[in-house]
Amino acid sequence: MVDVSKWQHPESIDWNKLKKQGVKAVIIRIGGRGYGSERTLYADEKFAEHYKNAKAAGLHVGAYFFSYALTKAEAQQEAQLTLELLSQGNY
Numbered sequence: 001m002v003d004v005s006k007w008q009h010p011e012s013i014d015w016n017k018l019k020k021q022g023v024k025a026v027i028i029r030i031g032g033r034g035y036g037s038e039r040t041l042y043a044d045e046k047f048a049e050h051y052k053n054a055k056a057a058g059l060h061v062g063a064y065f066f067s068y069a070l071t072k073a074e075a076q077q078e079a080q081l082t083l084e085l086l087s088q089g090n091y
Helices: 015-020 047-056 072-087
Strands: 002-004 025-033 041-043 060-066
Touching (some): 015 047, 025 047, 041 072, 047 060
Antiparallel strands (some): 025 041
């Protein structure tokens, strides 16, 4: 399994080559929470592209939210955003 996010540019990943090398699955960051004073929630702008490309190569796909939740309320916000982001695409 490999882990990708916006930091791994979609155009630089050869998903078919990874599959031939034995990679069976990918976990893709769907979003996260900033740290520091703002702690802003954000979506990973490359999630949909990574998802589409990995599925096209026949890989199993999972998603994760990079959490910095410090309270139950923040964890609930992160879970809600994850569900909203997933509902926006054909996943």
